[in-house]
Structures are given as structure tokens and as C-alpha cells.
Amino acid sequence: MGTWAEGILDNDGALDGLGDLQQHLVDRLLALGEEMPSDDATGALAAVVGMLLQVSDDAFDEEGDLDEVRTALRAHQPFTGVSAGAAALLERVLAGEGHTLAHRPAELGAKVIDLLHAEAGSPSPFGVREAVLFEGEAAADEVQDVVDWCVDQLAHDFEEDDVVSDLAREGEYVGLLGALLVLEPAVLPDEDFVAWRSAAQEGLAVLEESADEVDFHRKYYQRLDAVFGLLVERAAR
Numbered sequence: 571m572g573t574w575a576e577g578i579l580d581n582d583g584a585l586d587g588l589g590d591l592q593q594h595l596v597d598r599l600l601a602l603g604e605e606m607p608s609d610d611a612t613g614a615l616a617a618v619v620g621m622l623l624q625v626s627d628d629a630f631d632e633e634g635d636l637d638e639v640r641t642a643l644r645a646h647q648p649f650t651g652v653s654a655g656a657a658a659l660l661e662r663v664l665a666g667e668g669h670t671l672a673h674r675p676a677e678l679g680a681k682v683i684d685l686l687h688a689e690a691g692s693p694s695p696f697g698v699r700e701a702v703l704f705e706g707e708a709a710a711d712e713v714q715d716v717v718d719w720c721v722d723q724l725a726h727d728f729e730e731d732d733v734v735s736d737l738a739r740e741g742e743y744v745g746l747l748g749a750l751l752v753l754e755p756a757v758l759p760d761e762d763f764v765a766w767r768s769a770a771q772e773g774l775a776v777l778e779e780s781a782d783e784v785d786f787h788r789k790y791y792q793r794l795d796a797v798f799g800l801l802v803e804r805a806a807r
Contacts, residue, residue: 575688576789584745592626603642612651613708620703630668734773760805767798
């Protein structure tokens with residue numbers, strides 16, 4: 571895997587992991603598109619669209635997943651299972667505005683953005699959360715399912731010592747930690763975060779004994795540790 575800076579999203583593996591999240595969401599959207607429209611199915615579909623707007627602007631590109639998104643949305647028109655505000659937003663996505671909507675940066679704050687992208691002045695890597703798309707129990711359940719999927723993928727990285735001691739190059743799903751900073755509502759696994767944070771500290775100790783570019787790794791793992799700190803705080807809310 572390639573790396574180019576010390577932010578936890580500044581490497582190929584992190585972006586590949588976010589790409590897997592995009593595919594997971596698109597697959598789920600298509601599955602919901604095959605269900606009969608209902609309050610639950612359309613509510614869940616709205617939440618998936620909302621998550622895609624947050625974590626993957628590529629999903630709304632002509633050369634990306636736009637055809638799949640439109641197919642799923644058309645199957646639920648006129649979106650009677652969600653509020654008027656949510657239906658209007660889904661219609662805008664269907665009309666081709668998804669790319670523009672997804673490019674509006676979420677207000678994460680400069681310190682948080684620096685943890686994700688180390689280059690000064692980097693824009694927010696995630697999009698605005700449209701609260702209207704996350705109304706109701708079905709939407710909340712859908713977000714939780716996606717959060718649980720992210721946690722399951724992350725577990726694979728943190729159970730391998732060789733990966734933990736070189737997460738900037740070998741971590742396949744570390745980028746999902748960034749997504750977990752913005753996906754809500756969700757119950758977050760604070761015990762896992764604490765355990766993974768400790769494992770990462772041990773991994774850095776291994777790097778400090780044997781690796782080249784120790785200064786780079788220290789800066790990367792310091793950012794990673796701070797992200798875990800933010801996630802533990804979120805889990806406690």
C-alpha cells in the first residue's frame with residue numbers, strides 16, 4: 571500500500587476501505603430497491619442515500635454508481651414512506667443533484683480534519699449529514715447495521731500483529747474509523763476502540779524498534795490515537 575502523509579486517510583489502504591464501504595452501501599441500496607415500498611423499506615433506503623452523501627461523492631457520478639442509485643430510487647417513488655422533506659431530497663438526488671449535494675463539506679473542524687488529512691488546508695473529506703434522511707426507527711436501524719459492518723471489517727485489521735505494527739501501509743480498513751466519526755445515530759463499541767487503541771500503541775513500539783521513517787509513523791499513530799479518543803468520547807454519549 572502507498573502512503574503520502576500522516577493523516578489516517580492519507581494512504582491507499584484507507585481509501586480502499588472507504589471504497590468498500592461505498593460498495594456495501596450501494597449493494598444495500600439495490601437490495602432495498604427490490605423491496606416493496608413501505609415506511610420501513612423506504613425509510614431504510616433514505617438512510618442509505620444519506621450515508622452515501624456523507625461518505626462517497628463518487629456514488630453519484632455518471633462513471634460511478636449513479637445508475638444503481640437511480641434504479642433503487644425509482645422503485646420507491648413517490649417516496650410516500652418518508653417525510654415530505656426527505657422525499658423532496660430523494661427527488662433531487664434522482665434528478666441528478668446528488669453529486670452537488672455530496673460535495674458540500676461537513677463542518678468537522680480544522681483539528682479533526684488534520685487527523686484525517688495532514689496537509690494544511692485540506693477540505694473536509696466527508697459530506698453534510700442530511701438529518702431529514704435519517705428520521706424514524708428503520709433509518710436508525712440501517713445506520714447501526716452499517717456501523718456494525720464497519721466494526722467487523724476493522725476487527726480484521728486489529729487482530730493481525732503484522733498489520734497493527736504497520737497500519738499506515740497494511741491497514742485495509744483504518745479509513746472506516748473516519749466514517750465512524752460522522753455516521754449517526756449509532757451505538758459505538760467503546761471496548762473495541764479501547765482495545766484497538768492499546769494495540770496500536772504496541773504496534774508503534776514495534777515500529778520504533780525496527781522501522782525506517784520512524785518520525786512518519788509516530789505522527790501517523792499520534793493521529794490515529796487521537797481519532798480513537800474522539801470515538802471513545804462519541805461512544806460515551
